[in-house]
Every structure is written in C-alpha cells, then in structure tokens.
Amino acid sequence: MSLRVAQPADAAAIHAIYLPIVRDTSISFELAPPSIVEMRDRISRTLETLPWLVSEDSQGQINGYAYAGKHRERLAYQWAVDVTAYVREDSRKSGIGKHLYGTLFEELVRLGYCQAFGGIALPNDASVALHESVGFTHIGTYRNVGFKLGAWHDVGWWQKELQAPAEPSPILNFTGRSRT
DSSP states (O other): OEEEEOOGGGHHHHHHHHHHHHHHOSSSOOSSOOOHHHHHHHHHHHHTTSOEEEEEOTTSOEEEEEEEEESOSSGGGTTEEEEEEEEOGGGTTSSHHHHHHHHHHHHHHHHTOOEEEEEEEESOHHHHHHHHHTTOEEEEEEEEEEEETTEEEEEEEEEEESSOOOSOOOOOOOOOOOOO
16 A cells, blocks of 8 residues: 555546545435545645545555645634545555555644544444544543434534644644655
8 A cells, every 4th residue: 555645637546546436435425426526626725724545555546645634713722733544445455544544644644734633424433443542532522413314413522632732833834745
C-alpha cells in the first residue's frame, strides 16, 4: 500500500468508494451522492488549505482516502480540525484506515493543528473501532440528530489531541506536495 496526496483527477475513484456509503447507509448524512464533478471540486477546495490523502493498492487503484476539514468557523477554533476516512469495501480491516490517519495526523501536526475531531453516525462499530485504535476518545453524543433511511440517528463525537496545546503559532497552509 502506498499513500499520496489526492489530486482532482482521483475524483471518480473516490466517488466510487463514497457512493454506496451515501446511497445505502446512514454512515454519511448526505442524502444524495455528490457527483464526480462535485467530488473533484471538494478535493480542490480542501487542498487549498488542508490535506487530503489517498491510499493505493498494489495495482495502483485507490482503496481509501482521508482528509481534514475546518472544525468550526470562529477564529478561536483555527487549531482544530474534523477528520474523515473511508476505505473501499473490499479493502476494509487491512490497516488502510490506520495508515491514512497516521500520515494525516503527522501532516496536521506539521501544519500546527492541536486537536482533531471525528463525528460518527451511530451505530458504526467499525468506525468507532478505527478511531479508538488511533487514539480518539469519545467525548459525547448528539441524540437523534440526523434522519436518514427512515430513521433518526445519533452522532457520537471523538477527540484526539494531535499535539499539546501551547502558545499557538500561525496555521500553515497545506502545500499539496506528494507523499509516499
């Protein structure tokens, strides 16, 4: 498995991973799958300031991705991010999620971030296990906050300290440089 920075040209492969999650599960609260064009735009917008990484299998096919997004709009939150990881169905439980998150966290520390948050639509034992295996701690649950597929769903929130908060330094923008 190899990791690299996502490119807008990866949108179709990323879309293929995300499409069944949106369409068939309550894991994502999107009600309609984004188009490939929208996915390309999301990748481009994210890479302007934050990392988006992909994992490739031995044939060079994308089998997972992880990215960071702004935690909240208010400026005092600027040292915190929300993180997300998805793995292609036939590649789950192979360590890809952990590898993606580990590399993503290294990059976020380099950029100056201190805290990472993950929101998990419940139930989702696999995502809870992944987040806790990389150091996230459950900090609370929003009850019945999202309605999808005919039912109300809770969202649990997990937090990981990326580095000890100290006198904050300015956040760096992600350069989008290649990683292996």
